Amino acid sequence: MKAQTLTPASKSGRATQAKGDRRKGNSKSDGWWPWLFVVPTVAGIGVFYLWPIVQTFYYSFTKWGVFGGTKFIGLDNYVRMFADSTIPQSILNTLIYTVVVLMGIPIAVILASLIERPGLRFAALYRTLYFIPYITMPAAVGIVWRLIYNGDFGPINWFLGLFGIQGPYWTSTPGFALLAVATVGLWMSLGFNLIIISAGLREIPRELFEAAEMDGASRVRQFFSITVPLLTPSIFFVTIVTVISGFQLFDLLYVMMGKANLAMPQTQSLVYIFYNQAFLQNDKGYAAAIGILILLIIALLTAFQFRIQKRWVNYV
Amino acid sequence: MSESMLSTKSGVESRRSGSAATRPSQAGGAPSGPAGRGAKGRGTKSQGTKATKGGKQGSNVLAHCVLGIGGLAMISPLLYQIVMSLSTNAEVQSTPPTLWPSVVQWHNFADVFTSMNFGSQLWVTVAITVIRVIGQVLLCSMAGYAFARMRFRFKGLILAIVLSIIMVPSQLFLIPQYQIIQNLGWLNSIAGIVAPGIFSAFGLFLMRQFFMGLPDELEDAARLDGANPFQIFFRVMLPLAANGLWALVIITVLWSWNDLLWPLVVTSTANAAPLSVGLSNLQGEHANNYPILMAASLMAMAPILIMFLLMQKRVMAGIGRSGLK
Numbered sequence: 001m002k003a004q005t006l007t008p009a010s011k012s013g014r015a016t017q018a019k020g021d022r023r024k025g026n027s028k029s030d031g032w033w034p035w036l037f038v039v040p041t042v043a044g045i046g047v048f049y050l051w052p053i054v055q056t057f058y059y060s061f062t063k064w065g066v067f068g069g070t071k072f073i074g075l076d077n078y079v080r081m082f083a084d085s086t087i088p089q090s091i092l093n094t095l096i097y098t099v100v101v102l103m104g105i106p107i108a109v110i111l112a113s114l115i116e117r118p119g120l121r122f123a124a125l126y127r128t129l130y131f132i133p134y135i136t137m138p139a140a141v142g143i144v145w146r147l148i149y150n151g152d153f154g155p156i157n158w159f160l161g162l163f164g165i166q167g168p169y170w171t172s173t174p175g176f177a178l179l180a181v182a183t184v185g186l187w188m189s190l191g192f193n194l195i196i197i198s199a200g201l202r203e204i205p206r207e208l209f210e211a212a213e214m215d216g217a218s219r220v221r222q223f224f225s226i227t228v229p230l231l232t233p234s235i236f237f238v239t240i241v242t243v244i245s246g247f248q249l250f251d252l253l254y255v256m257m258g259k260a261n262l263a264m265p266q267t268q269s270l271v272y273i274f275y276n277q278a279f280l281q282n283d284k285g286y287a288a289a290i291g292i293l294i295l296l297i298i299a300l301l302t303a304f305q306f307r308i309q310k311r312w313v314n315y316v
Numbered sequence: 317m318s319e320s321m322l323s324t325k326s327g328v329e330s331r332r333s334g335s336a337a338t339r340p341s342q343a344g345g346a347p348s349g350p351a352g353r354g355a356k357g358r359g360t361k362s363q364g365t366k367a368t369k370g371g372k373q374g375s376n377v378l379a380h381c382v383l384g385i386g387g388l389a390m391i392s393p394l395l396y397q398i399v400m401s402l403s404t405n406a407e408v409q410s411t412p413p414t415l416w417p418s419v420v421q422w423h424n425f426a427d428v429f430t431s432m433n434f435g436s437q438l439w440v441t442v443a444i445t446v447i448r449v450i451g452q453v454l455l456c457s458m459a460g461y462a463f464a465r466m467r468f469r470f471k472g473l474i475l476a477i478v479l480s481i482i483m484v485p486s487q488l489f490l491i492p493q494y495q496i497i498q499n500l501g502w503l504n505s506i507a508g509i510v511a512p513g514i515f516s517a518f519g520l521f522l523m524r525q526f527f528m529g530l531p532d533e534l535e536d537a538a539r540l541d542g543a544n545p546f547q548i549f550f551r552v553m554l555p556l557a558a559n560g561l562w563a564l565v566i567i568t569v570l571w572s573w574n575d576l577l578w579p580l581v582v583t584s585t586a587n588a589a590p591l592s593v594g595l596s597n598l599q600g601e602h603a604n605n606y607p608i609l610m611a612a613s614l615m616a617m618a619p620i621l622i623m624f625l626l627m628q629k630r631v632m633a634g635i636g637r638s639g640l641k
Contacts, residue, residue: 030466030467030545033466033544033545033546034466034467034471034545035468036546037458037459037461037462037466037545037549038458038459038462038463038468038474040455040458040459041455041456041458041459041515041520042459042474042478044455044514044515045478045481045515045517045520047496048496048511048515049481049484049515049517050477050481051492052490052491052492052493053481053484053488053489055492056488056489056491056492059491110382111382111386114379114382115383117376120376120380121380122380122383124628125387126383126384127628127632128625128628129387129388129390130386130387130390131624132390132391132394132624133390133391133393135570135621135624136394136574136617136620137573137574137591137592137613137617137620138592139574139576139593139596139613139616140591140592140612140613140614140617141393141613141617142596143598143609143610144393144394144396144610145393147396147400147408147606147609147610148393148396152409153408153410155396155413158412158413161411187390190390191390192635195632195635195636247485248485248486250576251574251576251592254576254580254596255576271577274487275577278490278494279494279581284491287491288491290487291485291487291488291490291491292488294485294487295484295487295488298485299483302483
């Protein structure tokens with residue numbers, strides 16, 4: 001709508017500008033130069049991203065033979081997906097993982113409000129400490145956490161043992177395994193959430209806090225009445241990112257548990273099933289259908305979040 | 317096309333001005349902030365109300381306690397990893413956990429090179445990262461520049477399609493990408509790992525956003541001087557986009573170095589795999605040699621950690637700019 005109202009003005013503006021030297025054809029395009037800039041990337045994206053989406057969509061209606069060759073089987077893969085009990089289980093697993101990682105957001109809000117206190121010493125050091133896990137390689141850090149979670153001699157179970165608690169074999173017990181992986185997910189994403197929320201916090205005018213302090217509002221009151229409401233756009237953004245990346249859960253699961261883990265069926269994510277079907281079972285048709293399902297779920301969740309944002313996000 | 321372009325441009329400009337406003341407010345706000353606070357602090361001091369001063373300090377002590385304990389907890393896995401990488405296997409498996417090895421086992425780090433294909437995997441990781449960075453910097457900045465500042469047919473349509481790809485999860489590309497690499501005979505090769513990743517819809521978008529925020533004057537001046545678009549781009553505009561390029565470089569390095577799923581799919585031999593794949597497969601073979609595992613994973617993370625510590629501000633700004641990894 002805004003664009004339409006803008007168009008006439010912009011066109012006339014461009015026309016007057018073009019009256020000068022660049023009139024012939026140039027008013028509409030810069031000739032073939034732009035294509036020199038654009039074609040390599042656009043062609044690459046077309047070949048490696050755009051066309052593959054079309055192909056995957058088609059593959060989701062096919063069955064792959066053992067010796068190559070595909071057969072069109074209509075909706076069979078989708079029918080099979082609805083009957084496959086591992087699918088709802090994995091959606092639930094992914095949701096649980098995402099919910100645990102989402103709990104990092106309130107933690108990040110509190111930490112950011114502490115770090116961004118004006119004149120706080122060591123603020124840069126704290127930012128560094130919290131951010132480091134975010135940049136570490138999941139494959140490398142997953143190995144470390146696997147050792148930390150070790151059932152026999154890992155420090156977590158040793159610590160629990162001090163209180164007489166017999167800790168489980170975290171990464172190989174259904175239920176506990178997902179929790180263990182999700183905790184690492186929370187640990188890794190906290191630094192990212194903190195950076196985004198800190199940036200949002202710095203945009204809140206200092207005067208608001210000063211005025212509130214004049215009026216005798218306590219720090220806690222300021223936090224809930226100023227900080228949190230004005231941070232809702234940042235919180236909304238990290239929520240979207242967390243949900244999308246939560247549904248991409250693969251690396252940590254793969255590294256911390258391993259392909260042979262007996263708890264994997266109860267713990268696996270949708271992406272893990274996709275990987276397993278496509279590249280271990282070589283059932284690429286079914287895997288393609290699961291890929292489409294992942295796309296649909298992420299699209300629905302994101303659309304839903306954008307719908308309900310009006311109720312809680314304050315845009316100033 | 318022109319309207320969609322204009323509307324996005326105006327949107328971008330408002331965003332840019334938003335981010336531009338945050339920068340001065342950070343830079344300009346910093347003086348005003350401390351100055352204001354300083355004045356206020358002095359005010360309370362001169363009033364001599366010890367209670368408020370004490371209260372303020374007290375709450376900052378609490379903040380330091382929370383942040384300090386939390387920060388220690390955040391890096392404790394890495395500290396644990398360092399200690400274990402220097403211990404013997406028996407010490408790793410002892411309870412209570414070893415706080416510091418009785419004899420520091422530096423040789424664990426050398427053993428990594430002999431007990432796994434660490435050297436070749438490190439080389440693969442470095443190579444794929446360098447190639448992807450160079451490819452993306454060159455291709456994304458050129459395309460982003462054209463989409464931001466040039467006029468051509470179907471621009472709005474092409475851009476809309478490219479942007480929609482950013483939203484699509486990678487599982488929708490993976491199978492056909494694998495087939496392409498397989499058909500080219502590039503499985504288990506550096507070319508196969510890097511091929512899809514030197515193109516990036518996200519990188520294109522990032523650079524377009526950046527170029528849209530740059531002023532017109534220099535470009536116009538260069539054009540009047542008779543420079544062709546290539547010269548304008550490489551000599552005038554690209555140097556101006558240094559901050560945007562840094563963001564793209566950092567995001568690409570982090571993603572490329574840590575990426576697991578794609579290289580896992582296209583490599584099946586230990587020599588051809590990058591470190592991420594090598595480490596995740598190592599678990600089976602060397603599952604019980606914990607010090608070696610810790611040393612290997614530490615060395616695999618070290619280059620990124622060092623890069624981050626050397627240029628923290630750029631990395632955080634780059635990640636903040638990117639939003640999505």
